[in-house]
Amino acid sequence: MSKPLLEVRELSRRFGGLLAVDRVSFAVQPGEIFGLIGPNGAGKTTLFNLISGTTAPSGGAVLWQGTPITGQAPDRLNRLGLARTFQNLRLFEGLSVLENLLVALQRHPRSSALDGLLGTARHRRAERQRLDTAWQLLQELGLAALAERRAGTLAYGDRRRLEMARALATRPQLLLLDEPAAGLNPAEKDQLGELISALRQRHQLSVLIIEHHVPLLMRLCDRLAVLDFGVRIALGSPEQVRRDPKVIEAYLGSGSNAGGRAP
Amino acid sequence: MIDVLLQTLLNAAASGGVYALVALGYTLVFSVLGVINFAQGALFSIGGYLTYLLMGGRIGVNGALPGWGLPAGLPFWLALLLAAAGSGLVGLLVERVAFAPLRRRGAEPLLALITSLGAGVVLVNLLQLLMGAEGYAFPEAALAGLPNALVIGGARIRSVQVLLLAVCAFAVLVLTLWLERSKGGRALRAVAEDATTAQLLGINSEAMVRLAFVVSGALAGLGGGLVGVSVSLAGPYMGISYGLKGLAVLVLGGLGSVSGAIAGGLLMGLAEALVPSDASGWRDAVAFAILFAVLLLRPSGLLGRRPVDRV
Amino acid sequence: MIDNGLLVQMLIGALLGLSVYLPLAAGQLSLATPAFYAVGGTLAALLSTRWSALGATAAGTLPLGSLVLELLLGGLLAGLLALLVGRLVLRLQGIYLAIATIALVEILRVAILNLPFTGGAVGIFGIPQPFATAAGYVLPALALLALAGWWCQRLEGMPLGRAMAAIRDDELAARCMGIDTTNVKLSAFVLSAVLAGSTGALAAHFLNTWNARQGSFDVSITTLAFVVLGGSRSWLGPVVGGLLLTALPELLRPVGDVRLVLFGLVILLGPVLAPQGLITPALLARLGRWGEEKER
Numbered sequence: 001m002s003k004p005l006l007e008v009r010e011l012s013r014r015f016g017g018l019l020a021v022d023r024v025s026f027a028v029q030p031g032e033i034f035g036l037i038g039p040n041g042a043g044k045t046t047l048f049n050l051i052s053g054t055t056a057p058s059g060g061a062v063l064w065q066g067t068p069i070t071g072q073a074p075d076r077l078n079r080l081g082l083a084r085t086f087q088n089l090r091l092f093e094g095l096s097v098l099e100n101l102l103v104a105l106q107r108h109p110r111s112s113a114l115d116g117l118l119g120t121a122r123h124r125r126a127e128r129q130r131l132d133t134a135w136q137l138l139q140e141l142g143l144a145a146l147a148e149r150r151a152g153t154l155a156y157g158d159r160r161r162l163e164m165a166r167a168l169a170t171r172p173q174l175l176l177l178d179e180p181a182a183g184l185n186p187a188e189k190d191q192l193g194e195l196i197s198a199l200r201q202r203h204q205l206s207v208l209i210i211e212h213h214v215p216l217l218m219r220l221c222d223r224l225a226v227l228d229f230g231v232r233i234a235l236g237s238p239e240q241v242r243r244d245p246k247v248i249e250a251y252l253g254s255g256s257n258a259g260g261r262a263p
Numbered sequence: 264m265i266d267v268l269l270q271t272l273l274n275a276a277a278s279g280g281v282y283a284l285v286a287l288g289y290t291l292v293f294s295v296l297g298v299i300n301f302a303q304g305a306l307f308s309i310g311g312y313l314t315y316l317l318m319g320g321r322i323g324v325n326g327a328l329p330g331w332g333l334p335a336g337l338p339f340w341l342a343l344l345l346a347a348a349g350s351g352l353v354g355l356l357v358e359r360v361a362f363a364p365l366r367r368r369g370a371e372p373l374l375a376l377i378t379s380l381g382a383g384v385v386l387v388n389l390l391q392l393l394m395g396a397e398g399y400a401f402p403e404a405a406l407a408g409l410p411n412a413l414v415i416g417g418a419r420i421r422s423v424q425v426l427l428l429a430v431c432a433f434a435v436l437v438l439t440l441w442l443e444r445s446k447g448g449r450a451l452r453a454v455a456e457d458a459t460t461a462q463l464l465g466i467n468s469e470a471m472v473r474l475a476f477v478v479s480g481a482l483a484g485l486g487g488g489l490v491g492v493s494v495s496l497a498g499p500y501m502g503i504s505y506g507l508k509g510l511a512v513l514v515l516g517g518l519g520s521v522s523g524a525i526a527g528g529l530l531m532g533l534a535e536a537l538v539p540s541d542a543s544g545w546r547d548a549v550a551f552a553i554l555f556a557v558l559l560l561r562p563s564g565l566l567g568r569r570p571v572d573r574v
Numbered sequence: 575m576i577d578n579g580l581l582v583q584m585l586i587g588a589l590l591g592l593s594v595y596l597p598l599a600a601g602q603l604s605l606a607t608p609a610f611y612a613v614g615g616t617l618a619a620l621l622s623t624r625w626s627a628l629g630a631t632a633a634g635t636l637p638l639g640s641l642v643l644e645l646l647l648g649g650l651l652a653g654l655l656a657l658l659v660g661r662l663v664l665r666l667q668g669i670y671l672a673i674a675t676i677a678l679v680e681i682l683r684v685a686i687l688n689l690p691f692t693g694g695a696v697g698i699f700g701i702p703q704p705f706a707t708a709a710g711y712v713l714p715a716l717a718l719l720a721l722a723g724w725w726c727q728r729l730e731g732m733p734l735g736r737a738m739a740a741i742r743d744d745e746l747a748a749r750c751m752g753i754d755t756t757n758v759k760l761s762a763f764v765l766s767a768v769l770a771g772s773t774g775a776l777a778a779h780f781l782n783t784w785n786a787r788q789g790s791f792d793v794s795i796t797t798l799a800f801v802v803l804g805g806s807r808s809w810l811g812p813v814v815g816g817l818l819l820t821a822l823p824e825l826l827r828p829v830g831d832v833r834l835v836l837f838g839l840v841i842l843l844g845p846v847l848a849p850q851g852l853i854t855p856a857l858l859a860r861l862g863r864w865g866e867e868k869e870r
Contacts, residue, residue, distance in 0.1 A: 052750060078752035090747035092740045103740040104751045106733035113761065116732030117725055123732065170752050299669060364846045373603060374845040376672070377802045380795045381842030388834040507680060507791060514673050548684035551677035558674055559662055 003066050005030045005174055005206050006051070006082075011060035013046055020046040022230040023060065028174065033200060033207040035217035037241075038227035039250060044210045045087060047227065048178055051208070052084045053077045079107070083172035085163040087179040087210075093152030097143055097162055100151050101134040104169035108133065134169065140202070141165045141195070157188045161195075168203060175199075177209040181216055189213060193220050218242065226250065270420050271536050277424045277493070279532020280431025282550075284486040285509030286516060286524035287438065288479035294455035294519040295468075295475045298372050301379040302357045303483050304506020305386035306350045308499050310484025311491035312390060313346035314339075315399055325395025339406055343430075343488040347481040354480020355473055357382045362476075383503070390499040399496040406492065423493045434485055435525055438478070442521065451475060455519070504547070511550040515557055579708040580824050582780055585715035587820030589773040590793075591800030591812030592722050596766040598806050599735070600759050601742035602664065605794040606656075606675035609682045610767040612789025613655055614648030614774025616686055619698040619784040621647070630702035641704040641714070641779060645772045652771025653764050660763040664756065679794055687786040697785025701778055711780045718776065719813070722769055726809035738762055795841070803844040805851025814853055 004027035013021040021043045028034045036044050049055035051062055053074035061070045064080055092100050111126035138144040141161045146154060151162060160180060167175055177196070181189045193216050200207055211217050217224060218238045226234040226241060228250040234241050241247055285303060292300045319336020322328050337345070361378035409426065412419045442448040453461040454471040462468050487502060512531050516523025531550050538546045576584075590607055597604040621644055622630050628640040663674045686692045693699070705711055729735030737758045740748040749755050778784045796819065804815020822840065826833035844851075 054746060054750070074746070074749040075752050075754050078750060083752075084750055086747065086750075090744050090750075092743040092747065094743050095736075095739055099736060099739070102733075103736045103748070103753070106737060107752060111733065113732070113734045116734060117728055119728060127731070166751065361842055365849075368849070370845070370849050372669075374802065374849060376603075376669075377799060377845050378842050381799070381838050381840070381844070384795070384838030385835055385842055386838075388831075388838055392831055392835065503791065507676065510673050511677060514670065518669075542688075544688040545684060548681045551680045551684075554677045555662075555674065555681065558666065558670075 004028060004063075005032075005065060006208065007063040007066075008047075008051065009061045009063065011047065011050055011062065012058050013043075013050055013055065014058045019230050021050060021057075024225075024227065024230070024232045025060075026225045026232065026235055028206050028208055030173075030206055031200070031204070032222045033196070033209065033220055035221035035224040036208065036210045036227060037212075037214055037217055037224060040212075041229075042227040043230040044227055045178065046230075048084070048176060048208075048210055052082060052176055078170055078172070081171075081173035082176060083167035083170045083174075084176035085160075085167050085178055085180060087182060089159050089163060091151040091154075091159060091162060091166070093150065095151060096148055097138070097151055097154070098131075098134055098147040100162060100166050101137055101169045102130055104166045105130045105133055108169070108171055137165045137169055140199075156183050157185075160184065160192075164195075164199070168199065172205065174206045174208060177207060177211075179210055179212060181211055181213045189216060192216065196220060266419055269415070270424075272533075273420050273424045273428065275533040275536035276529060277427040277431070277532070278535060279529035280428050280435075281486045281490055281505065281528075282508055282512045282531050283525045283528025284431055284434060284482045284489075285505055286512035286528055287435070287521065288482040289509055289513045290516075290519055290521060290524045291451075291475045291479045291482075293513070295451065295458075295472050296362070296366070296375075298362070298375045299379070299510070299513075300354075300357065300362075300476070300479065301376060301506070302354075302361065302383035302386060303479070303509060304502040304504070305383040305390075306354055306357070306480045306483040306502070307487040307490075307505050308387060308390055308496075308502030309353055310346045310350040310487030311496050311501070312394055312399075312487075312499070313349045313484065314342045314488035314491055315401060315496060317342035317345055318402065320399060320402065322393070323395050323397045323399065325397055327393050336402075339492065343485065343492075346488045347484040350484020350487070351477040351479075351481035353386065354476045354483070357386075357480070358473060358476035362472075366472075383506075387499045387503065394499060396498050398498055399491075401492050401495065427489045427493050430485070430489055434482065438482070439521065447474060508550045511554040514554055576821065577708070578712055580821060582708055582711040582715050583824075584817045584820045585712070585719050586773055586777050586780070587797075587800060588719055588813040588816035589715070589722060589769060590797045591804060591816030592719075592726060592809060593766045593770040593773065594797045594801045595806060595809060595812040596726070596769070597759070597762045598801060599729075599742060599809075600738035600762040601745065602759055602762065603668065603672045604663075604675045604763060604766065605672055605791075605798060606659070606663075606678050606763075607766065607770045607797050608789035608791075608793035609675070609679045610652035610656060610770035611774040611777070611793065612679075612682055612686060612786070613652045614771030615778040615784045615788055616692060616698070616774075617648050617651050617771075618644040618775035618778040619701050620691065622702045622779070623698055623700065628702075634700065634702050635706075636702035636704040636779070638704050641776075644775045644779075645718070648775030649768040649772035652774070653768040656764045656767030657760070660760045660767075664759045664763060676791060676794060679789060679791055683786045683790050686789070693785065695785065697783055697787075698778075699783040701782050701784060703782065704779060708780070711776070715776060715780075718772060723809060723813060729809075734758065734761060799841045799844070801851075803840070803848070803851055805853035807850065807855050808853055808858055810858070811851050811853035815851065818852075 007027040009025050010023045011021055012019065012023050024047060038044050046055065050057045053072055056071050061068055069077060092103060109126045109129055111123050115123040138147055141164060143158060143162060143165060146158060154162065181192055184192060196207060199205060221238060223237055224241045225232050226247050233246045233250060234244040285307060288303050289299055316333065317337050318339060319333050321330055321332035361382040362375055365374050365378060406423060409422050411422060413422045413425060442452055450466045451471050451474060453466055454468045458468050486505065512524060512527040516527030534553055535546050535549050538549055590611060593607045622628055622636055629637045659678060663671060666674055687695060737753045740753060741755050741758060745755055800815035800819055801812040803819060805811025823833050823837050826836055
């Protein structure tokens, strides 16, 4: 098997007395869609923040193509090839949809501030290229008609897609999706699965996805890890995970509202 | 020799006490609203001039009413208390004009910084119109009955500094007791802790905000009166300089921390007192140099409460 | 009503407004502009009065080339200082940054007041004049403002300016999009300092004397007011704010000493009456549409 794209080794995070993430290990292979599920409060989002560099881990390691990247700043990680979305949506709300993408495209291609100030041919060429890419992405995610709108004025589903487009614009190898289906209606949820598969194909992505909507992940993912109380209790194909007694117990034991979410 | 040492330490504690009063004023407002009232320095000046006028001091030749003064002067104690109360009321006015309209609209906190600066500019210049730009010394008899110097263990020290320190200490004590023990003080702290929860518990947070401004203005006014009597009134802008140093103390002690403001004030007073007299021109930079050094060495250490960036 | 002298002051006000605007456009409330202004002004005053190679004459004139050199050097020195200080203070956020920059202004003010070669409270006087009258300064001040405005406009259409806007909107999200936020903030801070430094160099000649009061906390307040009242969403805001608010106290001179009170009232009531400032995005959009219609 080739070297994993992302490897998480014994990663832990303590908040005061609480171990939010407890020695969790898994690896994401190139081209894979890898899901993280677990009941509310299982530590999924914390784990995500540890990987994307927005929270520092208390212990363990994160490796990118075999090189340790533990505790590096989110902007460096993004430049390495990890891009993420946010569960509670953090668009640049004051900027237009197009500008949101142009921000993310600032290194593709690179151009110096001096070129920009002088308005050189190189700068103009780079800008044209950025605009082309931005429009392609907008079309791909069905946002082209909204390009000039302020991001803060978009409908919820459009914001979710804009977050994905913005992450894609940074040209990641690994896309981290933090509950991309949250707040979407059933029809949008169905489309989301197809969209993610399509994006993986076209952009040669690996995807690490957290989602509450378990049926979606069961359909979409190549492999899944299940977290409960910060501990990884299962890892495997959707089929394996579905049958795992520990997983069934975690979901049934986590309260009456878990019924609908059980795998 | 011991005279000098004792006097230096006393000076340090006395000016530190004044800084602490100013910083406490900032702290009260900051803890309930999360903003800084930049009119604090103007309230300091107002306290100083009010004390002077209430004691029967006359307006100088550059003022609006040259030679005017109250027919009879009050004793220093009473004048100081009334001046502090007056500054407190002006503080309330500042809240009504510069903070309340923005708060009602939920405007960004940056704007309150500007409006409070504007309120400060208005107040200081009104004071200048009334009193003129000249300095005022308090009448000789201001502290009638108090000897000019005290002899403690063979060392002679200026008694007005002792008085200043004592008043500051007393004010800080009263404030702390009030915050800890009284119903109003506890309500204020509850609002500072969590305004929404306090509201649910039936505390009128708007009233607490007003209270914070009154007490904060009174503290600044007290500082102004004390500095006026111990040194002199150096012009309406004198409060601005104390206001700025109070800011440095505020950050040093940690935003929103009462004990931090007191400790920071004393530390700042001591540091300034240690500046040798042949470099006294640099004294005004000491507070800010310390602030800078602290930020350099511990950018997150002494910073009190910091907003946590939630993902 | 507006003579050439006031016009130059207004242009200097607009330049300082832009200097406060630049860090703010990256979400950083810095009040350090007067410090950099003081650095540029002091450098120009020292160089032109002491360095004979610049060609100051006994009659108090100065070659134009020397002025340009001083503008560059003033900007450069201020920029270098900003590079050093910025690494330190830009780690701070919000009100902490504002206070730290006030501290910088005060430290520099006290330093200029006390250093052996800056002339103490009186300052440096008899600074040589590249122009015979105030009218001569209008053109260079206008040129500097035009250059600064043009660059601010360009900034909006290039990666640095977009990164600044993104940080202002959501710093963490900007970092997660690969933006080196430390560098972007530092760039905005340095650009702001360069502009203030060059402006100071020009102002020192225009004013003929230079002392510590030129870069005081008062200037922090007024320059910030330029941005807030003019509007902080576009570079045009601080320019308009700087022009108007510099003219205001002078235009109010007939009312005498009350003018400073009125000036304070403008700062006090401006944000209440016009929270977005005079130049709002909505206004710019309307102007834009109006322009398009006219073209058709």
